[in-house]
Amino acid sequence: MWGLYILFFITIGVLSIWIPELKAGGYEDTTLKELSQNNPFKLFVLACIFAPIVEEMMFRTLIKPRHTDIILCICSWPVFIGLRFLPRDIHWGVVLAFAGVLLFVLFYILKHLITETNTQRFRAFLDKHVTLALIVASIIFGLVHINNYVDDFVINIALLMLIVPRIISGFMMGWIKIRNQGLIWSMGLHFMNNAFVVGVVILAR
Numbered sequence: 001m002w003g004l005y006i007l008f009f010i011t012i013g014v015l016s017i018w019i020p021e022l023k024a025g026g027y028e029d030t031t032l033k034e035l036s037q038n039n040p041f042k043l044f045v046l047a048c049i050f051a052p053i054v055e056e057m058m059f060r061t062l063i064k065p066r067h068t069d070i071i072l073c074i075c076s077w078p079v080f081i082g083l084r085f086l087p088r089d090i091h092w093g094v095v096l097a098f099a100g101v102l103l104f105v106l107f108y109i110l111k112h113l114i115t116e117t118n119t120q121r122f123r124a125f126l127d128k129h130v131t132l133a134l135i136v137a138s139i140i141f142g143l144v145h146i147n148n149y150v151d152d153f154v155i156n157i158a159l160l161m162l163i164v165p166r167i168i169s170g171f172m173m174g175w176i177k178i179r180n181q182g183l184i185w186s187m188g189l190h191f192m193n194n195a196f197v198v199g200v201v202i203l204a205r
Contacts (some may be wrong), residue, residue, distance in 0.1 A: 001168065001169055001189070001193065002174040004172075005165055005168065006170045008032050008164055008165060008168065009101045014159055027149040027150070027158060027159065027160070027162060028149065029148045029149060032047075032148070032201060033149065033201075036198075036201045036202050036205055037205055039144045040095065040198075040202050042092055043192055043198055043201075043202070044098070044195075044198055046092070046096075047195075047197070047198050048097075048191055048194050048195045048198060049191075051097055051190070051194060052187045052188075052190035052191045052194060053187060054076055054079065054080060054103075055141070056173065056183055056186050056190055057072040057073060057075070057076035057103075057183075058073065058076045058077055058080060059137045059138075059140065059170060059172055059173075059174075060111045060137065060139045060174050060177050060183060060186045061073035061076075061183065062133055062137060063126070063130065063137055063174045063177055063178060063179050064073075064127055064130050064133075064177070064181070065119075065123050065126055065127075065172070066123075067116040067119050067123065068111075068197075070114070070119045070122065070123065070181060071107055071110050071111055071114060072107065072183070074110055074114075075103050075106040075107045075110060076103065078106065079099050079102050079103050079106070082102070083095060083099055086098075130178065133174075134171065134174040134175065134178070135171070137170065137174055138167050138168075138170035138171040138174060139167055139190050141166060141167065141169075141170035142156075142163035142164065142166040142167035142170060143163065144161055145163050146159055146162075149162060168192055169190075172189065173186040173189050173190055174186065176189050
């Protein structure tokens, strides 16, 4: 994965000589920078624990899924969207605790409402089109991260270049889930990837 990152950045560095629009100097992940300076512990918890768990539930559960994966996917999206509507002055620890409880409750309820028979046909369809599911999930994973750089969802060539590494990492996380047949593996890779980035950012303050 890091080899693909390096290859991508070298390619963009060369192409930007002739295509200046590829340069993304006008965009910055201000939240990452601010947390690294003011609250590195919060940054670690959000980026290295919360994000790997919730984002893998959202984006990798439909890649060669088990029945439990389908339930986790259904649970995670309402939680992810719902957190955006909470007041900003609530302590982040309370927000994470609320998200954890809500995830658990939704999973418990849906686990009893949706049987393996209910998801069998859908899982068979996704297994048949696993490559398409991997590609689509990786692209959506990248697009969601556009909001790291802008408040409103917009797309231009510079922003697309910024999210290509996310698409690459999303693809590799999906691939490792397929190879090892478990969501815990993609969560582990997600953790290692984010932990490396967070560590570099904090040390470079």
